[in-house]
Amino acid sequence: MTTPAGMTERFEAFDPDRLVEIIAAHADMDGPLLPILHGVQAAFGYVPQAAIPIIAGALNLTRAEVHGVVSFYHDFREAPAGAHTLRLCRAEACQAAGGDALAAHAEQALGVPFGQTTADGGVTLEAVYCLGLCASGPAALVDGKPVARLDAGRLDRVIASLAS
Numbered sequence: 061m062t063t064p065a066g067m068t069e070r071f072e073a074f075d076p077d078r079l080v081e082i083i084a085a086h087a088d089m090d091g092p093l094l095p096i097l098h099g100v101q102a103a104f105g106y107v108p109q110a111a112i113p114i115i116a117g118a119l120n121l122t123r124a125e126v127h128g129v130v131s132f133y134h135d136f137r138e139a140p141a142g143a144h145t146l147r148l149c150r151a152e153a154c155q156a157a158g159g160d161a162l163a164a165h166a167e168q169a170l171g172v173p174f175g176q177t178t179a180d181g182g183v184t185l186e187a188v189y190c191l192g193l194c195a196s197g198p199a200a201l202v203d204g205k206p207v208a209r210l211d212a213g214r215l216d217r218v219i220a221s222l223a224s
């Protein structure tokens with residue numbers, strides 16, 4: 061799903077009939093679970109709890125198996141994102157460039173841990189693991205747009221821009 065730079069991604073409201081279409085589009089693949097989950101997230105912006113038993117039934121898996129995959133992969137959200145997403149790289153090269161301190165600063169500045177959305181629904185803070193910007197880390201995706209060479213001051217300006 062492409063969005064203009066700086067715009068928030070827009071998603072469909074969860075619809076079980078749409079979910080069945082997504083499942084059907086991938087059901088003949090080898091290992092269809094991950095492609096289905098990616099399709100669900102692309103459509104709805106997250107993997108709704110209500111989708112899990114439907115996916116499990118279609119693939120002859122248990123709910124726990126499907127939920128285990130959703131919770132294992134950082135790419136999948138279990139709740140809708142806020143109006144903006146800040147995805148900070150937590151992989152090795154960015155950590156070596158000060159990423160750990162920056163991650164702590166992001167949590168403090170937003171008042172939420174990774175994987176959560178601010179109380180006003182404004183910003184979801186998420187971890188990503190390498191954006192291909194290792195030489196200019198710490199790096200992040202802000203509403204899908206790459207931002208490199210972050211430090212606390214620059215991150216504060218990014219966060220302030222999301223609030224305006």
Ligand code: FES
Binds near residue numbers: 150189197198199
């Ligand atoms: S480790 Fe952060 S962009 Fe590669």
